[in-house]
Amino acid sequence: MTRVCDSFAYGDGPVGACFWNETVDAAPYAALAEDVSADVAIVGGGYTGLSAALHLAKADRDVVLLDEQQPGWGASGRNGGFCCLGGSHMEPAMLARRIGQAEAEAYFRAERDAILLVEQLLSSHAINADRHSNGETVLAHRKRDFHTLEKKAQEVSDLYGVSPDLLSKNDLRNQGMGGAFHGGLTIPVGFALNPKKYALGLARAAQEAGAHIHGRTPVSAISGQTGQYRLQTPRGAVKARQVIIATNGYGRETVPEWIGGRFMPAQSSVIVTRPLSFEEQQAQGWTSGQMAYDTRSLLHYFRLMPDGRFLFGMRGGLRTTRAADQDMRRLIRLDFNRMFPAWRGIDTPYYWSGFVCFARDLTPFAGPVPGQDGMFAGFAYHGNGVAMASYCGALLAEQALGRRDLRHPKAITTPPGRFPGGRFRRLALWPAYLAYAMRDL
Template sequence: MKRVYEAAAYGADPVRDCFWTTTAPVPSCDAVSGEITVDVAIVGAGFTGISAAYHLASAGLKVALLDANYPTFGATGRNGGFCCLGGGKITNKQLDARFGQDERRLYRATEVAAVENAKSLIHTLGIDVDAHSTGETQLAHNPQRAASFVTDQIHVMDDYGVNATLHSTEDLAELGMKGAFHGGLTIPIGFALNPRKFALGLLSAAMDKGAMVFAHSPVSRIDPMPSGYHLCTDHGRVVAKRFIIATNGYSSDDMPDWMRARYMPVQSSVIVTDPISQERQHEQGWFSDQMAYDTRFLLHYFRKLPDNRFLFGMRGGLKYNRRSERAIQKLIRHDFDAMFPSWRDVPTAHYWSGLVALNRTLAPYVGPIDGYEGGFAGFGYHGNGVAMASYVGGILADLAQGKTTTYPYPAAFRDAPKRFPLGRKRRWLLAPIYRLMTAYEA
C-alpha cells in the first residue's frame, strides 16, 4: 500500500494507550479466507463503512465490511467524541462563489442533518453512548476573537437557524468553564459521546441485519473482472459488483489509483487524565459537562468525561516515530498544564494519536470513483467525522444501490477533490501552513 506517513502510524503503536479501548470491547472477527461473493464490498470499518454496511444490510443487500485491522481501529475508535457541526472547512464565501447561495444553505443544513442523523441512530438502535453536553462552546483565546463572537452569533443564526449564546469571562466562570479565555459562544447543536460505543452499537446493528464483518483483511488490490470487482486480501478475495472506499485518513494512494494524493492525512492527538475529584475541579474552575474548544487555528478541544476524567486534544506531529510521538505527547501535556494549571500534577496515563483527512475542496467527498463503475468513496471530514462520516455512510449506501439519495447531498460533496501537489511527500506542505497560521495567532 502506498501511504503518506511512516508504516508505524498505521499500526498498533499510536493507539496502544487509548482510553476508549478500556470502555468497550471490539467483537472478534475472522479474516477473509477463500472467495466470498456479495452485492457490495466496503473497505474500511470506521463510521463511514460501518454506517454504509448498516444501511445496505437493512435494505436487504449482501454486504462484506473489511478492515485491515479491526472495526473501529482508525480514527473512529480513537477520536474526541465531539458529535458536532463540521466535516469541512469551506467558508460561506467559497460556497457562494462556487455553488451559489441555495447550495450554501443546503451545505449548512447538511451539517445539522448529520448531527440529527447520529442522534436518531443512537436513539433508534438504543445505543448507550455516555452522552453529555448541550451543544458545544467555543472559547476565545484572545480579545479579538471574543469581539468577533458577536458577528459569529449572527452567522450561526443565518447558517443553522439557532440562537447561539454569548458568554463573558464571568459567565464562563459561573458555568464552570473558567480559564484564560476572553469570552465564549455556545452553539446549541451537538453533544459529546463515547465514539467507540457509538461505532460498536452501529456495527452490532449492521451484523444483526446480516452484514458480514472481517478483520485483519487489508485490501491490497481491486481488479475489475467479468464476474465483478475482485477485492484481494492476504488470504482470500471478495467479489462484488459494487464497492465503497471508506478509509479516510488511513487511505492508500493506490487503493484504488484514483485516490492518489486526493486526501491529506493529518495526525491528531489526545490525552485523558485520571479521574479528577469535584474539589479539584472547583479549584481549577472547570466543572462543566460542556464540550469545548478554543479559537486557535490549531485548536485545542476538551471536555470532562462522565467519570470525571478530562479529555484534551490537539494537532499531532508531521511525522510518526517514537521520538516525534514523545515530543507531541510532551507538547500536548505542556498545553494542557498551561490551560489548566491547577491540574499540573494530575496523571495522564492515556495518550494516543490518529489520522484525519483534509481535501483540497475543503469539503468531504461523497460520490463515484471515476473509472470504476459501481465504485464509490466517502472521505475528507477535516477532523469532524463523528456525525458527518456516519451520515455519509447513509448517502453511500443509497449510491451503491443506484438510488437517488433522500439525504441532503450538497454539490460541494459531489465535487471530486483535485490532487495535492508533492504526491506522497505532500504532508510536508503542512509545516509552513502550521508555522504561518500559528505566527498570526500569538
C-alpha cells in the same frame, strides 16, 4: 510504498494507551479466509464504512465489510467524541462563492442533518455511548477573538437556524467554564459521546442487519470494472458488483488508483486524566460537562467526561515516527498545563494520536469514483467526522442503491482534486502549520 506516512502510524503504537479501549469489551471480527461474492464490498470499518454497511444491509443488500485491523480501529475509535457541526475546512462565504449560495446552504443544512442522523442511530439501535453536553462552546483564546465570536453568532444563526449564546468571561465562570478565556459562544447543536462505543455499536447493528464484517483483512488491490470488481486480501478475494472505499486518513495510494494524492492525512492527539474530584474541578474553575474548543487554528478541544476524567485534544504534528509521537505527548501535556494550571500535578495516564483527513477542496467527499462505474468513496471530514462520516456513509449507501432520500449537496458529491507533491504532499503541512502557529499568537 503505498502509504504516505511512517509505518509506525499504521500500527498499534499510536493507539496503545487509548482510554476508549478500556471502556469496551468486544470480541474481534474474524479475518476473511475464503473467496466470497457480495452485492457491495466495503473497504474500511470506521463510521463511513459502518454507516454505509448498516444502511445497505437494512435495504436487503448483501454486504461484506473488510477492515485491515478491526472496525473502529482508525479515527472512529480514537477521536475526541465531539458529535458536532463541521466537516468542511472552508469559510461559508468562500464556499458560497465557489458553488453558489443555495448549494452552500444545502451543505450547512447537511451538517445539521448529520447530527440528527447520529442521534437517530444511537436511539434506534440502542447504542449506549455515554452521551453528554448540550451543544458545544467555542472559547476566545484572545480578547480580539471574542469580537470574532460576536460575528460568528450571527453566521451560525443564519446557517443553521439556531440561536447561539454569547457568553462573557463572567458567564463562563458562572457556568463552570473558568480559565484564561475571554468569553465564548455556545452553539446549541450536538453532543459528546464515547466514540469507540458508538463505532462498535454501529458494527453490531450492521451485523444484526445482515452485513458480513471481517477484521484483520487488508485489501491490497482492487481489479475489474463495472459490475464485477475483485478485492484482493491475504486469504481470500471478494467479488462484488459495487465497491465503497471508506479508508479516510488511513487509505493506501493504490486502493483504488484514483484515490492516490487526493487525501491528506493530518494528526490529532489526545490525553485523558485520571478522574478528578469535585474539589479538584473547582480548584481550576472547570466543573461543566460542556464540550468546548478554543479559537486557535491549531485548536485545542476538551471536555469533562461523565466519570470525572478530563479529555484534552490538540491538532498538529508534522512527523509520524515513534519519536515524534513521544514529542507530541510532551507538547500536548505542556499546553494542558498552561491552559489548566491548577491541574499541573494531575496524572494523564492516557495518550494517543491518529489521522484526520483533508481534501484539496476543503470539503468532504461522498460520491462515485470517476471512470469506475459502481465504485464510490467517502473521505475528508477535516477533523469533524463523528457526525459527517456517519452521514456520508448513509449517502454512499443511497448512491449505491440509486436513492436520494437524504440531502446530497454538491459540496459533498463533487470529487476532490489531487494535492501537488504526490506521496510527499505532507511537506505542504510545514508552511501551513507555521502560518497557523503565527496566526494563533
